[in-house]
Amino acid sequence: MKHWTLEQIPWNRFDPARVDPEIVKLVKAAAMVEFNGGDYATYLNRVFADDAEFRDVATDWAQEEVQHGQALARWAKLADPSFDFEIAFRSFTAGYAIPLDAEQSIRGSRAGELVARCIVETGTSSYYSALMDATDEPVLKEICRNIAADELRHYKLFYTYLKRYLDREGLTGWRRLKVTLARIGESEDDELAYAYFAANHPDETYDRKRFSRAYARRAYAVYRRRHVEKGIAMALKATGLTPNGWLNRWLTALACRFLQFRIKKLNALNA
């Protein structure tokens, strides 16, 4: 059961005067990744082959992710009528694929897989909260509000199963931390850069460095301290650490400084 539908979005309130073209680029890229959620469900269904309950949950989850892609694509088309989602999405999936034939989690264990899932939902929930606060366009604001709420629910859902699998399989604190750090590190990998390229520069050739910089410059700019702080709390919780203590304060300060530094550098490069 989805918590909202595309019909509930107030499309007629779309205000072209409040559209920020830089944010349109981010929305187009996000639509690619979200719409690809079905593929990730295929992977999760294989990794959790004998857990029928979790497979049902993963199937419903993917439908929500696909709907995120549909909503974002429809908004992007309003903002830029020349945007061809089908062509862009085909280009995205032709160049970027997740391991659909895996029999085991690429994280080494099911508990590890669920830690990684929690980190991804942490990232998306803070990203859409930040995007919601960064845009003045009322329809996009509403879409982001809905998506951010879904992403937070997804985090809670995967966290519930994480606790179950931690009881069953066990996972040392060190391995749990390793999965968290690995998954955070992957946020600068190909997926987002390729989505940004396929969505915004379909007629050009993929250049990883160029498009990961272009994506990062725009994405990092939407974050404010409160989004970072909340995201770090969620990531710490998924890692089994205290969410809101000194470690959060320290990491938030560090992450905000990193973001500022990167934005400055990327602006200077005109990425």
Ligand SMILES: [Fe+2]
């Ligand atoms: Fe999503």
Ligand SMILES: [Fe+2]
């Ligand atoms: Fe999600």
